[in-house]
Amino acid sequence: ERGxxxxxxxxxxxxxYKLDNQFELVFVVxxxxxxxxxxxxxxxxxxHKEFRDKYRNxxxxxxxxxxxxxxxxxxDDFMRLLRDAEESSKVRAPTVMKTFEQSLKSQKTVKCMIExxxxxxxxxxxxxxxxxxxxxxxxxxxxxxxxxxxxKQPSAAGDREELTKDEILQKNREEFFKRxxxxxxxxxxxxxxxxxxxxxxxxxVWDLGNSNAKVLDYSNSATNGSAEACPVEEFxxxxxxxxxxxxxxxxxxxxxxxxxEAEEEKVIQNPSKxxxxxxxxxxxxxMLKGLVGSKSLTREDMDPVLxxxxxxxxxxxxxxxIAVQLCESVAKKLExxxxxxxxxxxxxxxxxxQEALVQILQPQxxxxxxRDVMDAQRHHRPYVVTFCGVNxxxxxxxxxxxxxxxxxxGFSVLIAACDTFRAGAVEQLRTHTRRLNALHPPESHGGRTxxxxxxxxxxxxxxxxxxxxxxxxxxxxxxxxxxxxxGRMQDNAPLMTALAKLIAVNAPDLVxxxxxxxxxxxxxxxxxxxxxxxADHSMAQTPRLIDGIVLTKFDTIDDKVGAAISMTYITSKPxxxxxxxxxxxxxxxxxxxxxxAALMKA
Amino acid sequence: xxxxxLEPHLEALRRELRAPDPAxxxxxxxxxxxxxxxxxxxxxQGRRSSRKAVLLLGLCDAxxxxxxxxxxxxxxxxxxxxxxxxxxxxxxxxDKNANVTLIDLPGHESLRLQFLERFKAAARAIVFVVxxxxxxxxVKDVAEFLYQVLVDSTVLKNAPALLIACxxxxxxxxKSAKLIQQQLEKELNTLRVTRSxxxxxxxxxxxxxxxxxxxxxxxxxFSQLPMKVEFVECSARGSKGEEGDADFxxxxxxxxxxx
Numbered sequence: 048e049r050g051x052x053x054x055x056x057x058x059x060x061x062x063x064y065k066l067d068n069q070f071e072l073v074f075v076v077x078x079x080x081x082x083x084x085x086x087x088x089x090x091x092x093x094x095h096k097e098f099r100d101k102y103r104n105x106x107x108x109x110x111x112x113x114x115x116x117x118x119x120x121x122x123d124d125f126m127r128l129l130r131d132a133e134e135s136s137k138v139r140a141p142t143v144m145k146t147f148e149q150s151l152k153s154q155k156t157v158k159c160m161i162e163x164x165x166x167x168x169x170x171x172x173x174x175x176x177x178x179x180x181x182x183x184x185x186x187x188x189x190x191x192x193x194x195x196x197x198x199k200q201p202s203a204a205g206d207r208e209e210l211t212k213d214e215i216l217q218k219n220r221e222e223f224f225k226r227x228x229x230x231x232x233x234x235x236x237x238x239x240x241x242x243x244x245x246x247x248x249x250x251x252v253w254d255l256g257n258s259n260a261k262v263l264d265y266s267n268s269a270t271n272g273s274a275e276a277c278p279v280e281e282f283x284x285x286x287x288x289x290x291x292x293x294x295x296x297x298x299x300x301x302x303x304x305x306x307x308e309a310e311e312e313k314v315i316q317n318p319s320k321x322x323x324x325x326x327x328x329x330x331x332x333x334m335l336k337g338l339v340g341s342k343s344l345t346r347e348d349m350d351p352v353l354x355x356x357x358x359x360x361x362x363x364x365x366x367x368x369i370a371v372q373l374c375e376s377v378a379k380k381l382e383x384x385x386x387x388x389x390x391x392x393x394x395x396x397x398x399x400x401q402e403a404l405v406q407i408l409q410p411q412x413x414x415x416x417x418r419d420v421m422d423a424q425r426h427h428r429p430y431v432v433t434f435c436g437v438n439x440x441x442x443x444x445x446x447x448x449x450x451x452x453x454x455x456x457g458f459s460v461l462i463a464a465c466d467t468f469r470a471g472a473v474e475q476l477r478t479h480t481r482r483l484n485a486l487h488p489p490e491s492h493g494g495r496t497x498x499x500x501x502x503x504x505x506x507x508x509x510x511x512x513x514x515x516x517x518x519x520x521x522x523x524x525x526x527x528x529x530x531x532x533x534g535r536m537q538d539n540a541p542l543m544t545a546l547a548k549l550i551a552v553n554a555p556d557l558v559x560x561x562x563x564x565x566x567x568x569x570x571x572x573x574x575x576x577x578x579x580x581x582a583d584h585s586m587a588q589t590p591r592l593i594d595g596i597v598l599t600k601f602d603t604i605d606d607k608v609g610a611a612i613s614m615t616y617i618t619s620k621p622x623x624x625x626x627x628x629x630x631x632x633x634x635x636x637x638x639x640x641x642x643x644a645a646l647m648k649a
Numbered sequence: 650x651x652x653x654x655l656e657p658h659l660e661a662l663r664r665e666l667r668a669p670d671p672a673x674x675x676x677x678x679x680x681x682x683x684x685x686x687x688x689x690x691x692x693x694q695g696r697r698s699s700r701k702a703v704l705l706l707g708l709c710d711a712x713x714x715x716x717x718x719x720x721x722x723x724x725x726x727x728x729x730x731x732x733x734x735x736x737x738x739x740x741x742x743x744d745k746n747a748n749v750t751l752i753d754l755p756g757h758e759s760l761r762l763q764f765l766e767r768f769k770a771a772a773r774a775i776v777f778v779v780x781x782x783x784x785x786x787x788v789k790d791v792a793e794f795l796y797q798v799l800v801d802s803t804v805l806k807n808a809p810a811l812l813i814a815c816x817x818x819x820x821x822x823x824k825s826a827k828l829i830q831q832q833l834e835k836e837l838n839t840l841r842v843t844r845s846x847x848x849x850x851x852x853x854x855x856x857x858x859x860x861x862x863x864x865x866x867x868x869x870x871f872s873q874l875p876m877k878v879e880f881v882e883c884s885a886r887g888s889k890g891e892e893g894d895a896d897f898x899x900x901x902x903x904x905x906x907x908x
Contacts, residue, residue: 071733073732402763405763406759406760406763407759409758409759409760409762409763410758410759411758411759412758413789413790413793415789415793415840415843415844415847417842417843417846417847418789418839418840418843421839421843452848455846456846624848634848635848635849636847636848636849
């Protein structure tokens with residue numbers, strides 16, 4: 048059901064696969080992870096095509112016996128395809144570097160390529176203020192003295208590629224003055240033009256207080272009110288107004304089209320499309336042909352239906368990314384499949400989606416708590432269950448319900464109050480203990496108190512209390528220890544570390560994550576982060592992760608049961624219990640078919 | 650006298666047929682159509698009820714697909730974990746020359762119940778393949794799957810013959826069929842208590858099925874089941890490995906009996 052991602056990594060190997068749904072074949076390619084092979088996808092496609100074409104007859108005619116008996120001598124073909132793929136990936140020869148003669152650089156003169164640091168000083172000089180420019184003037188006076196001497200040198204040195212720093216500076220100064228002076232006089236005449244330049248300059252006053260807005264107003268003279276200023280443009284009332292037939296002054300409603308009817312039962316219509324144009328009767332025959340004939344499914348046929356199913360799932364409170372991945376994997380599973388007679392695209396997709404959902408909800412490990420408790424009983428050690436989850440999901444309530452169920456089945460329970468933070472947590476558990484003992488008094492169980500509370504008040508270390516509780520249970524012969532922890536947000540790093548430490552140190556038999564059925568996309572984030580925290584802070588080779596899920600507050604959602612799917616998809620662990628109310632009897636187990644039926648109901 | 654009594658009726662019928670009164674005629678036609686439909690339906694159901702399928706069930710890696718291949722072709726094949734069912738017609742090797750449809754179902758936890766749902770109605774017999782080498786380790790999982798198969802309402806109603814094939818006997822550490830039978834009986838005994846004590850399902854139906862396996866009060870025994878149960882030892886790989894034949898005469902004889 049996780050078909051959307053088609054590659055899988057295990058230790059040093061990466062596997063990529065491709066499905067052929069028409070003949071029910073799976074093509075798997077394995078290669079070393081460190082090699083980044085670009086031709087893998089193309090290779091697998093080629094292999095698929097060639098194998099299918101070569102053995103098409105055997106698949107179609109002989110069926111299962113053909114598969115069993117047939118020898119598929121494909122090795123030579125495969126080696127050939129592999130060689131082709133490898134060569135095609137090497138086809139682009141490494142680009143030969145151009146020789147110096149070929150480049151454009153050699154064709155430029157040396158002079159224009161010199162990147163002199165004088166570029167920057169030039170700009171700085173330009174932006175200087177009045178005083179700065181005066182300073183320049185004095186410098187410039189001194190410079191031309193040298194400039195004439197240095198002038199010759201640059202020209203002489205022009206052939207050489209290097210210029211000394213001073214010469215570069217002088218060269219730039221010359222250019223600077225040349226630009227400011229109107230006449231292209233020689234550098235020797237610079238003092239006089241300097242004096243003229245100074246007079247010619249207008250002072251730029253920056254202080255706003257001294258000037259009024261008029262000085263700074265560079266806009267054209269006033270054009271407001273005069274009609275000549277802006278020319279009358281060509282005004283076409285049609286394009287501006289749009290609809291000519293509208294009633295003046297009325298506000299229209301937003302129009303929308305509902306295209307539900309069009310998508311309702313999308314039959315494959317390719318044969319019918321041209322025939323519909325021919326005539327009504329021809330169109331009807333074409334549609335019947337489309338119903339009866341066998342055609343393979345393509346992506347385009349499935350896309351609208353899948354979109355609708357995805358939205359439907361999201362409306363049923365399945366997390367968005369999981370709905371997307373589910374629809375992707377269903378599409379991959381159905382692509383190219385040949386549909387039977389009298390089946391529409393919608394029904395096929397719905398059927399496949401239903402199977403995928405049931406598959407997700409089937410546990411990959413056994414869900415029998417009582418059996419495991421019996422086992423632990425035989426080995427004379429208590430069975431430890433830890434409850435974790437975010438704040439307010441119902442850990443303590445469901446812990447009480449589970450202990451009631453265990454007592455009904457004849458097991459004695461020790462409740463460890465490891466929630467040392469929340470005010471009233473210990474009192475809550477004590478009240479539950481008292482009630483349970485009232486419901487199942489020691490007299491009816493052979494003088495044994497069936498449920499007891501182990502608490503050490505508030506503020507202490509939870510992991511330490513859990514360890515003491517477990518050893519107390521072992522000494523006193525309790526069958527089950529239920530450890531209640533404080534609720535914590537998945538982003539709270541120190542609290543997550545504390546929880547991971549509790550679980551790593553005490554090694555419980557069952558770690559149950561308690562989640563409420565009302566949660567939507569948050570479920571994904573919570574579970575991922577909880578698992579990550581447990582994995583990161585564990586010292587062991589195989590870290591203890593979440594073993595099961597308790598889904599609470601199930602009575603508050605009527606049929607928006609998508610949270611069950613989100614949680615089992617993320618963890619691949621089963622939903623062990625479902626909480627459906629506040630009393631002790633409101634504990635159920637999950638029925639996969641009922642949940643899927645509720646999900647798929649329109 | 651009899652003819653005299655029939656005559657007026659015949660006359661009335663003839664008159665009716667000659668003067669077609671639309672209402673009566675349409676009623677007659679409708680009744681005829683219903684009768685024909687009922688006949689066809691009963692015929693089809695009769696055909697369906699002759700179940701001809703033998704299901705191969707078991708945990709992952711029990712050897713179902715190899716057994717399937719060996720029974721059909723006699724050759725050894727490298728197999729992968731099945732993700733879908735395979736079915737083929739198997740001709741029984743005795744004088745009767747009957748044939749059954751062998752159906753090999755995947756054993757993976759998330760797939761097995763789905764495929765069982767699909768094929769359980771057509772099952773005439775069930776072969777439950779058990780890995781005798783890994784049995785000690787997997788006994789709880791084996792028992793749980795067997796329990797789920799046995800309490801299924803369709804299976805209880807049809808009561809197909811059950812054969813528990815203890816596979817992989819070519820390995821020296823394999824457990825014997827007797828031992829496997831004892832262990833399974835003990836485990837199923839415990840399971841029926843725990844399963845019926847499990848919290849009821851969401852929509853009200855009990856998870857363990859309302860059926861009680863075996864007799865209450867007494868320890869569970871395979872003879873208490875409504876169907877015939879046999880244990881047989883076999884080896885799909887065979888003592889000679891890939892070149893030789895598989896050792897499953899017991900299985901073949903049983904299939905011949907069932908067909």
